[in-house]
Amino acid sequence: MSFIEDSLITRINLILKDEKETMTRLRLIVQLILGFGERNPGLTRILTGHALMFEQDRLQGRINQLFERIEVQLRQVMRERKMREGEAFQADEALLASQLLAFCEGLLSRYVSF
Incomplete structure (x- = not known):
């Protein structure tokens, strides 16, 4: 989970640092999230909760926090x-x-369904 958080948040921060135009920033952040999902199907199963059916609530909580941070x-x-x-x-x-x-x-979620 730390790898997922570090990968996404660190790269989002780089986008925010390097790009100034709003629509470019938003496009790059969305492309980052979706590209990460395509390249890392196993980690995407964790992000979507498919791999967490019997895991602790704490791990699901961390995933929820990650998505909340991205939304912020x-x-x-x-x-x-x-x-x-x-x-x-x-x-x-x-x-x-x-x-x-x-x-x-x-x-x-669609990525892990196929």
């Missing part, structure tokens, strides 16, 4: 858009971040 970062990127680019999203950033993460989680 997505929300922050969206909120910074107004300061950086002078325009805001028409919808609530929290809702958009939640939907974007749900999209990623759904595709990760």
Whole structure:
């Protein structure tokens, strides 16, 4: 689980450091999550909970925390858009971040189903 957290969060932080344009940041974060899922099917089974059916609640809690951290970062990127680019999203950033993460989680679940 630490490898998953370190891989995703470290790379997300690099994206945030290197990229300034909001839509590019969001695209790269989504591509990172989905690419990680494609390249690491076993770890994706952990992320989606498929490999955790009989595991401790603590491990599922860590996965939930990871997704919450990613959602917070997505929300922050969206909120910074107004300061950086002078325009805001028409919808609530929290809702958009939640939907974007749900999209990623759904595709990760599809990866392990095939």
